[in-house]
Amino acid sequence: MNPTHGDAVIPHVVIVGGGFAGLWATRALATAPVRITLVDRHNHHLFQPLLYQVATAGLSAPDIAAPLRHILRKQRNVEVRLAEATAIDAPARRITLAEAADANPSHLDYDYLLLASGATHAYFGHDEWAAHAPGLKTLDDALTLRRRLLLAFERAEASDDPAERAAWLSFAVVGGGPTGVELAGTLAEIARHTLKHEFRNIDPAQARVRLLEAGPRVLASFPESLSAKARRQLERLGVEVVTGTPVSAIDGRGYVLGDGMPVPARTVVWAAGVAASPLGALLDAPRDRAGRVQVGADLSVPNHPEVFVAGDLASVQQDGRPVPGVAPAAKQMGAHVAHAVRARLAGQPAPAFRYRDFGNLATIGRMAAVVDVRGVRLSGVLAWWFWLIAHVFFLIGFRNRLIVLINWTWAYWSYQRHARIILGREAADEP
Amino acid sequence: MNPTHGDAVIPHVVIVGGGFAGLWATRALATAPVRITLVDRHNHHLFQPLLYQVATAGLSAPDIAAPLRHILRKQRNVEVRLAEATAIDAPARRITLAEAADANPSHLDYDYLLLASGATHAYFGHDEWAAHAPGLKTLDDALTLRRRLLLAFERAEASDDPAERAAWLSFAVVGGGPTGVELAGTLAEIARHTLKHEFRNIDPAQARVRLLEAGPRVLASFPESLSAKARRQLERLGVEVVTGTPVSAIDGRGYVLGDGMPVPARTVVWAAGVAASPLGALLDAPRDRAGRVQVGADLSVPNHPEVFVAGDLASVQQDGRPVPGVAPAAKQMGAHVAHAVRARLAGQPAPAFRYRDFGNLATIGRMAAVVDVRGVRLSGVLAWWFWLIAHVFFLIGFRNRLIVLINWTWAYWSYQRHARIILGREAADEP
Incomplete structure (x- = not known):
């Protein structure tokens, strides 16, 4: 069901994860000639740097979270879906979503995919x-x-x-x-x-x-x-x-x-330990020891220039050092992916990502x-x-x-x- | 373990429930020559009239709740216990508490008991x-x-x-x-x-x-x-x-x-339906159809002048009509029980409760x-x-x-x- 805009089919960008990387990419595509589906398991964007304040009773949960739908209500080219990604068929450019336990899985066909599902705990083999x-x-x-x-x-x-x-x-x-x-x-x-x-x-x-x-x-x-x-x-x-x-x-x-x-x-x-989100394993791409996907200079996956990974799920080396798993890096990566998609749409090569450490x-x-x-x-x-x-x-x-x-x-x-x-x-x- | 104050044993008041009735009773006993144990399953007093705002996402949970320990930190004659009352032995003046699933039940010997554990839902036989x-x-x-x-x-x-x-x-x-x-x-x-x-x-x-x-x-x-x-x-x-x-x-x-x-x-x-807290059944006392304990004029239980019931758990008739299950009535009942305990301690009869409808x-x-x-x-x-x-x-x-x-x-x-x-x-x- 690719809706058309005039004569042309509007390219479909699917973004998995409404954290810093996914949300910043979504916003940076507000004026791009694309339609976006933002998929997240949670209905909110979370300001993770203050999460310890909720754990230690200094703040309420809603103080550091905002509904993704609300943040994006005025961005008409975005549809938000509360769902979990369960499979990616990269050759077919198709992603499978589980929306609710009692519903059948649904599929989305994408032209561009950004996987930005972040990180989870790791117990170093001591689950x-x-x-x-x-x-x-x-x-x-x-x-x-x-x-x-x-x-x-x-x-x-x-x-x-x-x-x-x-x-x-x-x-x-x-x-x-x-x-x-x-x-x-x-x-x-x-x-x-x-x-x-x-x-x-x-x-x-x-x-x-x-x-x-x-x-x-x-x-x-x-x-x-x-x-x-x-x-x-x-x-x-x-x-x-x-x-x-x-x-x-x-x-x-x-x-x-x-x-x-x-x-x-x-x-x-x-x-102590952080591992990449298990969604990284859905891609047929090389991953580092923590499960992060090793992406190219433009943050796309080898052999799939239409698939990007950003944020804590991406393993990016810069000047011989890994780009750290912090919020500013995730935002910069998200914005970069939006740039790369725009470049591709214009028939130009995507630029290389460069982390600016503030x-x-x-x-x-x-x-x-x-x-x-x-x-x-x-x-x-x-x-x-x-x-x-x-x-x-x-x-x-x-x-x-x-x-x-x-x-x-x-x-x-x-x-x-x-x-x-x-x-x-x-x-x-x-x- | 009845601690003594000078020569005299200090009477022990046990209050079950930190809602409006229990908390108002506790506060009204701040200067009484008693020691108080306030027992609640939750660590907080809840401002129930605004609970619907939390359900409809207008307020955060902590906006309408305050930790009982914090509210009562300066009232030195109170000890707060996070526990559930599981049995009452009225002749022995003893109440049994379950503190945690893995702990043995503990007992409290009381001189006065206030049961103010409120109400719960009722599904009219359609559980x-x-x-x-x-x-x-x-x-x-x-x-x-x-x-x-x-x-x-x-x-x-x-x-x-x-x-x-x-x-x-x-x-x-x-x-x-x-x-x-x-x-x-x-x-x-x-x-x-x-x-x-x-x-x-x-x-x-x-x-x-x-x-x-x-x-x-x-x-x-x-x-x-x-x-x-x-x-x-x-x-x-x-x-x-x-x-x-x-x-x-x-x-x-x-x-x-x-x-x-x-x-x-x-x-x-x-x-639709409200029933009294199941704790009312722990007392050997008459109850109305909704499970509320039918108390005497001073809010004490028949044959046990040292046991009081207040708030939504109490069935009180006044001028031929039931006192309603609202916050002001619970507060008034709680304060009345404190009065009654003070009167008893002074060797005087407890006054009758009178609801003032504002x-x-x-x-x-x-x-x-x-x-x-x-x-x-x-x-x-x-x-x-x-x-x-x-x-x-x-x-x-x-x-x-x-x-x-x-x-x-x-x-x-x-x-x-x-x-x-x-x-x-x-x-x-x-x-």
């Missing part, structure tokens, strides 16, 4: 850890994590057994990248400040928050001096930073570091962050303000920005986190 | 309807309902079959009380305004929203003239109001009215409401403003009030509802 150490990629992940973190303090309060109480007050975050650092820092703040005066049998400030990094330092993508500063800021917030030893076991009771003794910890959070920011906790922007290195309060302004500025939609600012201002002055609501029907039944 | 027509009592209910309402439009958009599309765009709300009226009115607004321009294959404004009331009129607790006005306001918003015929069947495809033909409707919402408000939708306050009857815009101010004023906690006001102001001008985020892991898998 059995997933049940005990949840990760953080979706809003549902964040609400699950929030429930576990808040319930741990409840269980500690209810327990009469000192050893069990200590195990409930023992938290471990595995992985010293930006997400792990944010989670550990915020968790320490919750224990020390937010929950003050609220419990009668425990002192939440006694909670032990450990950040476990297998490598030699936290925030390995930053210069060494900033890693060291981040570590000191974490320690000042009350986080115990353990580097240099990998986690070798995780179960419902705790974890083991290297060949050491088991450490009791009822709450372990996974922020710098690297990571927040650590209250008034603590590190910034490395074009050689300017900041840490502490100044870096935190820089991070805050950048993140609020980039939040999609004016309304969300305003609400997030109010929530943060309130949280800042009161040490409170307004979203400390345990959701999930079995709140009292869960371990 | 099989529950799966097809979810009700609205908790935040999890609201998020489930939100998911279903938003997914219905997605399914309609994805369907090629006109009959199926119409069934997905057919919504029925069963029950013409305040909750049913709010839900139907808001749903019509969403279909007609909020979702405008967002779909490509359907026109959401074609959605059929029916409000089904078995009795002769909607809002039966209001004077007849206001019921008639409410009906006209609903119809103006696009709701089809059907009165006088009970629903006789509900399944996943639709419903039947009386002995009529099946009406296709993939989304049916239950706002009036009756119900909202219908955008700029539409009815108000009946001490003989003053309002409808339309003025009633809506009255309702809005009253509800924002009574929201617990300054921060929530501010956020809710901003959300509503925004929603009012933009017709947008910021919380249109489908949560739940199986978004794409659900029917």
